[in-house]
Amino acid sequence: MGRQPSSKPTSFDIAYLAGVSQPTVSRALRGSRSVSLATRQRIEAIARELNYSVDKNASSLRSQRSNTIALLFFEDRTPDESNINPFFLAMLGSITRQCGARGLDLLISFQKMEDDWHVRYQDSHRADGLILLGYGDYTLYARRLTELVDHGTHFVRWGSAGEDTIGPTVGSDNVGAGRLAGEHLLSLGRRRIAFLGQADEHYPEFADRYTGLCQAMAASGIAPDPALQVDALTAEDAGHAAARTLIARGAPFDAIFAASDLIAIGAMRALAEAGLSIPGDVAIIGFDDIPAASLTTPPLTTIMQDMKGAGELLIDTLVAQVEDRPLPPCTLGTRLVVRRSTAGWGQG
Amino acid sequence: MGRQPSSKPTSFDIAYLAGVSQPTVSRALRGSRSVSLATRQRIEAIARELNYSVDKNASSLRSQRSNTIALLFFEDRTPDESNINPFFLAMLGSITRQCGARGLDLLISFQKMEDDWHVRYQDSHRADGLILLGYGDYTLYARRLTELVDHGTHFVRWGSAGEDTIGPTVGSDNVGAGRLAGEHLLSLGRRRIAFLGQADEHYPEFADRYTGLCQAMAASGIAPDPALQVDALTAEDAGHAAARTLIARGAPFDAIFAASDLIAIGAMRALAEAGLSIPGDVAIIGFDDIPAASLTTPPLTTIMQDMKGAGELLIDTLVAQVEDRPLPPCTLGTRLVVRRSTAGWGQG
DNA sequence: GGCCATAAGGCATACGTATACGCATATATG
DNA sequence: CATATATGCGTATACGTATGCCTTATGGCC
Numbered sequence A, B: 001m002g003r004q005p006s007s008k009p010t011s012f013d014i015a016y017l018a019g020v021s022q023p024t025v026s027r028a029l030r031g032s033r034s035v036s037l038a039t040r041q042r043i044e045a046i047a048r049e050l051n052y053s054v055d056k057n058a059s060s061l062r063s064q065r066s067n068t069i070a071l072l073f074f075e076d077r078t079p080d081e082s083n084i085n086p087f088f089l090a091m092l093g094s095i096t097r098q099c100g101a102r103g104l105d106l107l108i109s110f111q112k113m114e115d116d117w118h119v120r121y122q123d124s125h126r127a128d129g130l131i132l133l134g135y136g137d138y139t140l141y142a143r144r145l146t147e148l149v150d151h152g153t154h155f156v157r158w159g160s161a162g163e164d165t166i167g168p169t170v171g172s173d174n175v176g177a178g179r180l181a182g183e184h185l186l187s188l189g190r191r192r193i194a195f196l197g198q199a200d201e202h203y204p205e206f207a208d209r210y211t212g213l214c215q216a217m218a219a220s221g222i223a224p225d226p227a228l229q230v231d232a233l234t235a236e237d238a239g240h241a242a243a244r245t246l247i248a249r250g251a252p253f254d255a256i257f258a259a260s261d262l263i264a265i266g267a268m269r270a271l272a273e274a275g276l277s278i279p280g281d282v283a284i285i286g287f288d289d290i291p292a293a294s295l296t297t298p299p300l301t302t303i304m305q306d307m308k309g310a311g312e313l314l315i316d317t318l319v320a321q322v323e324d325r326p327l328p329p330c331t332l333g334t335r336l337v338v339r340r341s342t343a344g345w346g347q348g
Numbered sequence C: 001g002g003c004c005a006t007a008a009g010g011c012a013t014a015c016g017t018a019t020a021c022g023c024a025t026a027t028a029t030g
Numbered sequence D: 001c002a003t004a005t006a007t008g009c010g011t012a013t014a015c016g017t018a019t020g021c022c023t024t025a026t027g028g029c030c
Helices: A011-018 A022-030 A037-050 A056-063 A086-102 A138-151 A174-187 A204-219 A236-249 A261-273 A307-322 B011-018 B022-030 B037-049 B056-063 B086-102 B138-151 B174-187 B204-219 B236-249 B261-273 B307-322
Strands: A068-075 A105-112 A129-133 A155-158 A169-172 A193-196 A255-258 A283-285 A302-305 A330-332 A334-337 B068-075 B105-112 B129-133 B155-158 B169-172 B193-196 B255-258 B283-285 B302-305 B330-332 B334-337
Touching: A011 A022, A011 A037, A022 A037, A056 B056, A068 A086, A086 A105, A086 A129, A086 A307, A086 B086, A086 B105, A105 B086, A129 A307, A155 A307, A169 A174, A169 A307, A174 A193, A174 A204, A174 A255, A174 A283, A174 A302, A174 A334, A193 A204, A193 A236, A193 A261, A236 A255, A236 A261, A255 A261, A261 A283, A307 A330, B011 B022, B011 B037, B022 B037, B068 B086, B086 B105, B086 B129, B086 B307, B129 B307, B155 B307, B169 B174, B169 B307, B174 B193, B174 B204, B174 B255, B174 B283, B174 B302, B174 B334, B193 B204, B193 B236, B193 B261, B236 B255, B236 B261, B255 B261, B261 B283, B307 B330
Parallel strands: A068 A105, A068 A129, A129 A155, A155 A169, A169 A330, A193 A255, A255 A283, B068 B105, B068 B129, B129 B155, B155 B169, B169 B330, B193 B255, B255 B283
Antiparallel strands: A105 B105, A302 A334, B302 B334
16 A cells, blocks of 8 residues: 555446446445445445545546536736735635535636636536626626526626526625615714715626615615715725715715725725724725725724625525526625724724 | 527537548647648638537546646634635635636635545546645644655645655745845844744744744844744734734844734734834734735735746646656745835834 | 336446547658 | 658547446245
8 A cells, every 4th residue: 555556446446346347336336226235335345445536537428417616706807917806715715615515626717708718618518507706897797698698508696686687696685785884874873974886787786785875874864965975996996096086075974885895995095194083083884894804994894795605505506507497596694794993982 | 699509519520510530620629730731720610610619528538637737725723714814815816827828727625634635636537636735734734745645646735845845845935035024124223033933843934934034133143032933823813912922021122023914913913002113113024915914004014925936836846747747846036025014214 | 826016236338539550642762 | 663751531449437228136916
């Protein structure tokens, strides 16, 4: 032992040693009921002894099932390289673990919108299905999704699970989360709540969050003020710029709901530059709970998404898709994480 | 077009349409020189038209080469879930891109040290080789590495590329980086430099960084003070605890070199709690340049590793290994990123 | 004892590609 | 003009597994 065998053992080797045929080995190792317990145990013992492992390529070729999923991150317009949204990296952890738990292999790849990722994976039998992750202009994205659907590709995407969504979509309850954020700020006595983030149909997730905020405000009898909404995509710079715009507009505000933590962090920088104190002058709440959120000064209150649930639900939905028994759409709950950026005056 | 074909086209379909045999199709698409230009172009045109793509499983099975690499993160003792070292996530970006550029598929997986990951991938022909990423006790790790080597598994790991390292290893020049950090602090006039991080053989990378610091100090005629070195693994909590220990010891210090940014961030929190100003009382420098490093107050000076180079070198080394032409070991340079946590008094 | 159901496993084959050979035809060489 | 050489391609087969179908043994039942 320890030395390298001349060649990897095959199911034929096991069969010979066990005194059975190769198909019986295959059946035994896959747990078919038509192999007697005694035979199966004998085969398993021999397989273990020879350090046998099923050849994935042969298995996938024959069964036409790879038990592999491809995870595609894609970046709308990558300003530089290596800048991956930290939120999606957190998701990666969840998905990876979920795949591990189910014995699925996970391929990952970063794509640009323009690439022909819709062909590469399923057609070549690399993967049984795709998981699509990425913020980006939904209207651009949609064309690709339609192609995927037409092509019969199995996929799930993370996003806003509205009615007009294309293909199976899993996402957080963004409207509910927006309400949560709004109610929290309102409960602190804030009344002039600004929203930093795109609020149009190009970015449905952000739009939903804004909708939730407006609902919460409406419930308290407050009408949303358009002057308090500033567009921003999810990046620190964008948040900084948006907050500056907001300040420049001159409309008074005592709270900010940022559509992502990165936007919030940029906004905090702008507020500090403007001499505004947090949470004294302005309370601020972000979205995503990225690792950096607890490291800011003050630490950032935010909305945490259900990462664990996300991985499970994505994989559930995808596997169902592959097995041709589509699952009904479903959204995930969110949780408020209160930190000092929205602390009441007594709690700082 | 747009409708779903009854079944995916195979190389036989292409062959039939092109009036050649299947092997000729295979040769043409792989660019073999023994197919005439005219024939090849005809075949390529038909393949494109049918949206043909080579079946990965059949191809890998026949050629015994999967053109796939498995990336294994592993966590020594995972306190909870979902906490991945951000540094390794940055590495992921680099590796992914590099794989994409070379047409390699990338499998990823999180492992516990105890699992039998040494068997799962190469033996089953899922991947041609492994990339191992993870901080952890090297002495524990080493046993696994030895098994891999004995087993004839192709792999590269990220780590300290010393002489006694097991298997092909790629890493930063940690000694040089430590020197860089030390020289920077010395150039600011700091003389009592503390090091937060393990400095024993269990964590060779950290030990190398400490060695580099000591070299820089020695070059300035300063002897290292054991009272100024405190063990810490790479986590924010550990950094916090280590800094408290350092302060409690009472030995004066005017600078800290933390073995990782997470340690540094924890230490900054402890310094703030102790009423010490940064960089006024204590200059602090981290290691890794994780995204959060630029978001701390003040922003953290740190050592940036060559991520792009890391991906390239890892893959180069691994592919060479697979092709049985081992590459000589090699280390990567690092760069100092100066931010305000070590700013001179005039620059802050 | 004949008949049918069930269990256990063998036989043949298919999955789709890549490659070692062999066989023509065309070109060069003496 | 006969023999070496290269070019371009077809023939046959291997890669290792999974599965439909068939055979045999066994037991139950009337």
